[in-house]
Amino acid sequence: MLGVLVTGLAIGALYAATALAYNVMYSTSKVLSVTTGHLAMLGGVFGAWFVTELGWHPVPALFASLAVGAFAGWLTDVIAIRRVLARSDEHLWLLSTLALATIVQQGVALWWGTEPKPFPRLLPQDFTAGLADQKYWLPIGTTIVMAAALELFYRRTLYGKLFVAMSEDAFAARARGVETDRLRAISYGIAGALGALAGFAAGQLTFAFFAVGLTLTLNGFIALAVGGLGSNVGALVGGAALGLLNAFSANLIGGEYQNTVSVGLLMLVLLLKPEGLFGSRRVRPV
Amino acid sequence: MDFRRPLAALLLSLATASTAWAESPIRIGWLSSLTGALSSAAVAENQGVQFAVDEINQTGGIGGRKIELVTYDTQGDPTKAVNFAQRLAFVDKVHFVIGPVNSGESLATVPIVAKAGIPNIIIGTIDELVDPKRFPRAFRAINTNRQWITAANDYALKTLKKSKIAIIGDTSGYGTSSAKTAAELLEKAGVKPVFSTLVDPNKTDLTDELAKAKAAGADVVMPWSAATGLLARLLNARGDMGWKVSIVGHPALMAPAIRKLLNKPEYWTDAYAAGYVSMTAGADGKLPAATKSLVDRMRPKLGGAEIDFMFWWVALGYDTVHIVEHAVKKAGGTDPAAIQKALETTAELKGVYADYTWTAEDRNGFPDVGVVMNLADSFKDGTYRAPKAP
Incomplete structure (x- = not known):
């Protein structure tokens, strides 16, 4: 059972990290971008490419992967968000981000191939380490650090406070001279880098595989909805809960019910607590 | 009664018909998931299909008729496969359909091709894809699951x-x-x-x-x-x-x-x-002669180096076109009913991937001993x- 717990937590950490990236983008745009999981996929694929194909050391490969993720995040804003938000209040971003996600996925498939490829070993460790293997602990540790860093960023830095201000009321922030378009672009770049970091850290678990993106987009969203939109603690708890539920349902009742359990969890939480476990119920004064 | 003029007209029309038969190409529709998640096998099969078509066309075609290959990339998506199958049947009006590559796509397209009465060479492995009663012109080349x-x-x-x-x-x-x-x-x-x-x-x-x-x-x-x-x-x-x-x-x-x-x-x-x-x-490290011959002939096309993918997909693609060639020759044309008759009376047709036998009751051509x-x-x-x- 310890094995199920650790593997569940490891994959749950990846879902949680995806949910954190969702939150960063949501804070400045109120958009849930379908490309979020694909940012993590890019981190895994480019990380593997830099190390195994180009022969780079993992450290520069990590920073280069973060740069790729940040660029992809910024591109999401430029291509799929900026114009859509400027022209319509409707949820057309769902279509524009879905289109971009599909383009990114197909582009990676054409370039990288459709079969999973290996992700390199990042730390010297034998494969017989069992549950102490880095493939489990790297995503768990990275996600915890990522959440802590985001909290510090929001509380201690000027940009973080501006993000919070935009998240509270973008119109009011703009009225007070905040460059909301620029901030949104920065937030998408940060989310891209975070997603890529998560994909890089979990690469040994997921392999470098073009199709991982859509799975993470879906499961990251479930983690976010369960934990509470906008809450980083909620993202962590939601991700861990989803990962553990998936692992234990596969163990106890069989893999064929794994996805049913995930979506069932989402429906249950939305019915009982629509704002999520740690989300805030906003009351609009009229 | 002067019968010379009608006789001349009859001879002329027969000659024209025979020229038209000789000249009109044999159109083969090829449904292949060349891109997307399921593309590895399809890309290799496509190499075999293309190679067989080129070989046959370079030697004058089938009975003087060139093969015209109409390829559609289904991307492994059954919805796209259905649209392309309909296009092949009703717009391109092909004589044969090969594929699709994946069983999931084939489940969706086989009834459409069968309804249009077009002979279909099946390369999906699941049982439901062949049925002599429901899909009398669907003949499986690949083994079954x-x-x-x-x-x-x-x-x-x-x-x-x-x-x-x-x-x-x-x-x-x-x-x-x-x-x-x-x-x-x-x-x-x-x-x-x-x-x-x-x-x-x-x-x-x-x-x-x-x-x-x-x-x-x-x-x-x-x-x-x-x-x-x-x-x-x-x-x-x-x-x-x-x-x-x-x-x-x-x-x-x-x-x-x-x-x-x-x-x-x-x-x-x-x-x-x-x-x-x-x-x-x-045990001697040698491949069967037909396989070795195809490997040697195709190697330059595949880059000249060692082959780094499963060659059986290439051989299967290659054989599907030669099955069409065999059927057209045996039927004396592309009439679908004659093609059906020709294929369901085919025994031990020599191929690279396998030797194929179909009967009126069994549309699975791959022999058990081939696995x-x-x-x-x-x-x-x-x-x-x-x-x-x-």
């Missing part, structure tokens, strides 16, 4: 002499039905699997499943999944656990893509996958080796 499973079961029970079998299928439609069929066939042979489970094809770790199989006393693990990532994880979990247990199952177990996904190369030993006699080197177990880690230059007798 049951033939793979039977070969794997027989190898575990009769050759390895192991009967405590753990079945692991993935949760896709293919994995689920294959795992079920494997269990049914084992039970028919008097063996009840000691453990059976389904796992998500993207599951990141199979240690838990293997631990359960070990606890159940399994001496063979039988995976039924085409997902190379999942199969590599299975081999890695077995290796990391240090469990000495044989793995016998789906051909994807010996896909070259697995090699790089393994934690250690030795994790691939004691693993056996269903393969083909035509693609298996003998053989291969050593999973024996891939070399597109082909495999058979394991030594234990």
Whole structure:
């Protein structure tokens, strides 16, 4: 059972990290971008490419992967968000981000191939380490650090406070001279880098595989909805809960019910607590 | 009565008709998932199809008629496959349809092609794709899934002499039905699997499943999944656990893509996958003559170096076009009813991938003896080796 717990937590950490990236983008745009999981996929694929194909050391490969993720995040804003938000209040971003996600996925498939490829070993460790293997602990540790860093960023830095201000009321922030378009672009770049970091850290678990993106987009969203939109603690708890539920349902009742359990969890939480476990119920004064 | 003028007109019309027959191309529709998640096999098959078409056209075509290949990329998507099948049948008006490549797509297109009355060469493995009553002009060239499973079961029970079998299928439609069929066939042979489970094809770790199989006393693990990532994880979990247990199952177990996904190369030993006699080197290391000849002829087209993908897909694609050639020659044209008659009376048609036999009652052309177990880690230059007798 310890094995199920650790593997569940490891994959749950990846879902949680995806949910954190969702939150960063949501804070400045109120958009849930379908490309979020694909940012993590890019981190895994480019990380593997830099190390195994180009022969780079993992450290520069990590920073280069973060740069790729940040660029992809910024591109999401430029291509799929900026114009859509400027022209319509409707949820057309769902279509524009879905289109971009599909383009990114197909582009990676054409370039990288459709079969999973290996992700390199990042730390010297034998494969017989069992549950102490880095493939489990790297995503768990990275996600915890990522959440802590985001909290510090929001509380201690000027940009973080501006993000919070935009998240509270973008119109009011703009009225007070905040460059909301620029901030949104920065937030998408940060989310891209975070997603890529998560994909890089979990690469040994997921392999470098073009199709991982859509799975993470879906499961990251479930983690976010369960934990509470906008809450980083909620993202962590939601991700861990989803990962553990998936692992234990596969163990106890069989893999064929794994996805049913995930979506069932989402429906249950939305019915009982629509704002999520740690989300805030906003009351609009009229 | 002067009958010279009508006779001349008749001769002229016969000559015109015969010229038209000689000149009009034979149109073959080729539904292939050239891009997308399921493209690996399709890209290789496409090489074989193209090569056969070029070879036949360079030697004058079939009875003087060139082949015109109409290729559509279905991207592995049944919806797209349906649209393209309709286009082939009603817009392009092809004489034959080859494919689609994947069983899921074929399930959607076979009834459409059958309704249009067009002969269809099937290259999907699941049972439901052929039925002489519902789809009388659908003829399967590839083996059935049951033939793979039977070969794997027989190898575990009769050759390895192991009967405590753990079945692991993935949760896709293919994995689920294959795992079920494997269990049914084992039970028919008097063996009840000691453990059976389904796992998500993207599951990141199979240690838990293997631990359960070990606890159940399994001496063979039988995976039924085409997902190379999942199969590599299975081999890695077995290796990391240090469990000495044989793995016998789906051909994807010996896909070259697995090699790089393994934690250690030795994790691939004691693993056996269903393969083909035509693609298996003998004890002398030599391939069957027809296979070697095709490899040699195609190698320049494939870049000249060692072949780094499973060559059987190429051979299958190559054979599908030659099946069309055989049918047109035997039927004396492209009349669909004559083609059906020609194919259902075909016995032992020599191919590279296999020798094909169809009858009025059986549309599965691939012979049982064409399947053989291969050593999973024996891939070399597109082909495999058979394991030594234990």
